[in-house]
Amino acid sequence: MAYFLEQLINGISQGAIYALFAIGFALIVGVVGLPTFTHGEVIMIGAFGVYYCTSLVSGNLLLNILFCFVVTGLMGVLIHKICYERFENAPHYIPLVCTIGVSILVKNLAQIFFGSETKTMPPLIKPGFFELGHIRISNVQLTVLGVVIALSIVLTLFLYKTKYGRILRAVSQDKKAAALVGINVQRATLLGNVIGCGIGGIGGMLYAIYYSTFSPTMGLGVAMKAFASTVLGGMTDISLSAIGGIAIGILENLGIMLFSSSLRDLIAYLFLILVLLFLPYGLRLKGGRNR
Amino acid sequence: MTTKWNQTMDRIRQWCVRYRTPLILLLLVALICFPFVVQDNYWRGVTTKIILYVLIVSSMNVINGYSGQFTVMQAGFVGVGAYTTALLMTQGGVSFWPSLIASGVLASLLALFVGIITRKMSGLYLAMVTLGVAEIVRIILLNWTSVTNGPLGVKGIPAPKIFGYSLGSSHAMYFLILILTVLMIFCTHRVIHSKIGRAWISIRENEHAAASLGIPTARYKTINLMYGAFWAGLAGAFMAVYYRYIDSTMFGLDENFNILLMMIVGGMGTLAGPVAGAVVVNLISEVFRFAAEYRQVLYAIVIIAMMWFRPQGLIGSLEGGYAIKWRRKRKGVFR
Numbered sequence: 001m002a003y004f005l006e007q008l009i010n011g012i013s014q015g016a017i018y019a020l021f022a023i024g025f026a027l028i029v030g031v032v033g034l035p036t037f038t039h040g041e042v043i044m045i046g047a048f049g050v051y052y053c054t055s056l057v058s059g060n061l062l063l064n065i066l067f068c069f070v071v072t073g074l075m076g077v078l079i080h081k082i083c084y085e086r087f088e089n090a091p092h093y094i095p096l097v098c099t100i101g102v103s104i105l106v107k108n109l110a111q112i113f114f115g116s117e118t119k120t121m122p123p124l125i126k127p128g129f130f131e132l133g134h135i136r137i138s139n140v141q142l143t144v145l146g147v148v149i150a151l152s153i154v155l156t157l158f159l160y161k162t163k164y165g166r167i168l169r170a171v172s173q174d175k176k177a178a179a180l181v182g183i184n185v186q187r188a189t190l191l192g193n194v195i196g197c198g199i200g201g202i203g204g205m206l207y208a209i210y211y212s213t214f215s216p217t218m219g220l221g222v223a224m225k226a227f228a229s230t231v232l233g234g235m236t237d238i239s240l241s242a243i244g245g246i247a248i249g250i251l252e253n254l255g256i257m258l259f260s261s262s263l264r265d266l267i268a269y270l271f272l273i274l275v276l277l278f279l280p281y282g283l284r285l286k287g288g289r290n291r
Numbered sequence: 292m293t294t295k296w297n298q299t300m301d302r303i304r305q306w307c308v309r310y311r312t313p314l315i316l317l318l319l320v321a322l323i324c325f326p327f328v329v330q331d332n333y334w335r336g337v338t339t340k341i342i343l344y345v346l347i348v349s350s351m352n353v354i355n356g357y358s359g360q361f362t363v364m365q366a367g368f369v370g371v372g373a374y375t376t377a378l379l380m381t382q383g384g385v386s387f388w389p390s391l392i393a394s395g396v397l398a399s400l401l402a403l404f405v406g407i408i409t410r411k412m413s414g415l416y417l418a419m420v421t422l423g424v425a426e427i428v429r430i431i432l433l434n435w436t437s438v439t440n441g442p443l444g445v446k447g448i449p450a451p452k453i454f455g456y457s458l459g460s461s462h463a464m465y466f467l468i469l470i471l472t473v474l475m476i477f478c479t480h481r482v483i484h485s486k487i488g489r490a491w492i493s494i495r496e497n498e499h500a501a502a503s504l505g506i507p508t509a510r511y512k513t514i515n516l517m518y519g520a521f522w523a524g525l526a527g528a529f530m531a532v533y534y535r536y537i538d539s540t541m542f543g544l545d546e547n548f549n550i551l552l553m554m555i556v557g558g559m560g561t562l563a564g565p566v567a568g569a570v571v572v573n574l575i576s577e578v579f580r581f582a583a584e585y586r587q588v589l590y591a592i593v594i595i596a597m598m599w600f601r602p603q604g605l606i607g608s609l610e611g612g613y614a615i616k617w618r619r620k621r622k623g624v625f626r
Contacts, residue, residue, distance in 0.1 A: 034415065035415055035418075035419070037548075082595060086599065087598075090602065091602075092361075092414065092415070093361065093555070094598050094602045095598075096415075096418075097551075097552065097555050097594065097598050098594075098595055098598045098599075100548055100551070100552065100594070101552075101591045101592075101594035101595040101598065102591070102595065104548075104587060104590065104591040104594070105588060105591035105592065105595070107587075108584065108585075108587040108588045108591065109588060111584065112584050112585070112588070220544045220545070224422070224423070224426065224544075227419055227422075228423070231416075231419070260434070262433075262434050263430065263434055265426070265430055266427060266430050266431075269423040269424075269426050269427050269430075270427070272419065272420070272423045273408065273420055273423050273424065273427075276412065276416055276419070276420055277408055280411070280412070280416070
């Protein structure tokens, strides 16, 4: 039983990281109207950001978060300029292929500049654990959960209480209608990209802290987790995507109690396919646009 | 500058269309003479690889270019084909030709399965699901150690034999792969101009209109997937006997994207597009071999530049649905 609960907590904290990936992904998909294949590379850059910031500047958690957010946010600007700005009305496959191109570009530049070997993260959080009955929760897990919960609260306040949040939600619902009421859709897309990439970058940072090993080629694997999580919310609903991420984290950790751990990546893909088969609109109450 | 370049490309394309038959004959003669003229093993290997990619990319073009289903799992089909042949030949002791057929059939059975589960999906959801299925295939190939030998891959795949003669030499493999590729392009040409092909194209242009004309779209889309997967499976079988060694990393996500990008560089929806794409992309990566790790960076820049300045691909069909819609929208006239 204790083992089960520990696996559950592992699952929740990994799921929280996947949830951050998924939130960033869903934000971008919402404002752009298309999935992006660069999200894995954004996450990877976030992981490298915390590595270099910790080893070169300081180990302050808040500073690291800010640094990762800024770096990956700038990457969001770049992605917007390259992949989306010119292709607002173009057929869908063009920006999609552009994001694949940017993803290859970033991955290989990262391999050249950072080296292609697997990096080990210097300890940012003091090792140790917190005991709750028979269950141990490590400091790293507590940090991850704390950061994710704090970020979710900030993001919710931003999306529902500020003008820009309302703009983002409007663009996410219907681009044409948003343009009709005087919203600058291009700028909203840029903003959504920056925030989505920034959140993805913080997710990458937490990934680096949690697993403490990462490499420039990790992008595609984590991006597929983000995809799989977002289908639960029809690819654009942020809170349902977060739930999807946590669900995948828990399922993976319970899954490896049953099968071998080499099959753990299978679970995200099975989740993706099963959700799309039986809940094509995700868990949303109203059927959305069929993309 | 962009428009000028585009006009030049269009003029080259029109010229190619006008002198189609002599050009194809010339290309065929050149390809047949090639191994006798060029004795260099390295370039013969490169050419064989390019022809193999032409086959794979053409099979993907049948799916993505002609019926407009945005799938990203051709490497999965190739992987199924390659592993079928490799395992049947090394462990089952079956000869090459039956296992070749088995490769194609198994790949199209996988496509049938994909077609059934995705029959109500379109667009980007389809892309996601096919990507997921391709990864599941790869993970199974990697982890089903008792059958597929896991991460070590399958070694020592024997050469194909015909009437007791071994066809293992690089000349023989070159011609086998060339024959198969020419056969595939010829068959696809025939199919595209038949009732089935016209149904595929009508589905690409407008699925609802096609359904309203009485075309069973779900069935034709599944047939289309299976047809493309069949040739991809055959390509996989040849890949297994040509490289003599396969492992699951050869069929990963990167390879899926690589095939997709070759198709898009060449241009979707024409028979010549995939040929151009596979040749150009592989030649770029061979010519810039000296640039070592910067090669992939260059490749990515080529892809992005392609999308910026010529999204329909090198010789993509301007008459095709994608391009024409975009051109009209850019002029400010919505369909």
